[in-house]
Amino acid sequence: MTVPPNSNQGRESFQLPASGPSNVLEYQASGLPFVTQSTAPSAGTTWQLKFPFVTKFFVVKNNGAGTLGVGFTANGALGTNKFTVAPSSSFQGDIRVMDLFFTTTVGAAPVFEVIAGLTQIPRKNFFILTGSMTAFSGTVAQQIALGNKGFGYGPDGASGGMGQGGGGGLG
Numbered sequence: 555m556t557v558p559p560n561s562n563q564g565r566e567s568f569q570l571p572a573s574g575p576s577n578v579l580e581y582q583a584s585g586l587p588f589v590t591q592s593t594a595p596s597a598g599t600t601w602q603l604k605f606p607f608v609t610k611f612f613v614v615k616n617n618g619a620g621t622l623g624v625g626f627t628a629n630g631a632l633g634t635n636k637f638t639v640a641p642s643s644s645f646q647g648d649i650r651v652m653d654l655f656f657t658t659t660v661g662a663a664p665v666f667e668v669i670a671g672l673t674q675i676p677r678k679n680f681f682i683l684t685g686s687m688t689a690f691s692g693t694v695a696q697q698i699a700l701g702n703k704g705f706g707y708g709p710d711g712a713s714g715g716m717g718q719g720g721g722g723g724l725g
Contacts, residue, residue, distance in 0.1 A: 574679045575608065575650065585610040585671015592656070594620070594663045600628045600655045603668060608650050608675040615644040618664020623657040626683045631655035639666070652677050 573580055588605060595601045616622045616639040623638050624645070625631030638659055639645050650673070658664065 572679055573673070573675045575675060575681065577675065580608075580673035580675055581610055581650070583673075585673065588670040588672050589668070591665065591667045593665050594618070594622050594656045594658045596663055597658045598632070600625075600631045600657045602628065603654045603656065605652055605654075605670060605672060605677075607672040607677065608652055608680045610650065610671040610673050611646065611648045612651070612654065612668060612670040613644055613646045614639050614654070615667045615669075616641055616664050617666060618662065620661030620664040621659045622664050622666050623659040625655045625657075626651060626653070628655050631657045650680075651683065652680050653683075 586607070588609075590603065592601065592603075614622070614624055619641050621638050621640055623631055623636045625633075625636035627635070630636050636657075637645060641661075641664065654668070656666065
């Protein structure tokens with residue numbers, strides 16, 4: 555008996571699985587460099603910095619005279635779930651994120667710099683940080699469908715209306 559040739563034979567064994575947020579090696583290796591500079595938007599509005607990959611760490615340096623607000627979501631940056639960087643100071647976080655949101659909290663819109671060390675974890679493989687991570691209000695079926703893609707967000711990253719949004723610890 556002869557076995558017909560398989561055109562894909564051997565190819566599958568050399569494909570490495572995509573890296574994910576639980577891959578410890580991504581955080582042990584040095585980060586890929588990412589640097590940008592911008593001016594913060596006026597108070598009441600945000601500017602989103604979308605990193606091409608998940609960060610290992612980031613540093614935000616405020617070079618301006620105004621106070622810079624930084625959040626992990628737009629609602630957080632505009633609300634109380636943010637941290638501030640005073641004029642002529644910086645913040646360093648050993649935090650893995652896909653996005654940062656910036657706003658001016660006091661004074662003139664400051665010029666700021668961001669340097670980050672990136673992992674090789676694709677954005678699509680990371681969960682969505684929301685302000686509703688303290689309590690998921692979806693059904694069991696929704697929890698199963700979403701898996702680790704986030705709490706309160708649909709699989710495409712758009713708001714599914716299931717979370718509390720804007721409240722909670724990470725916003």
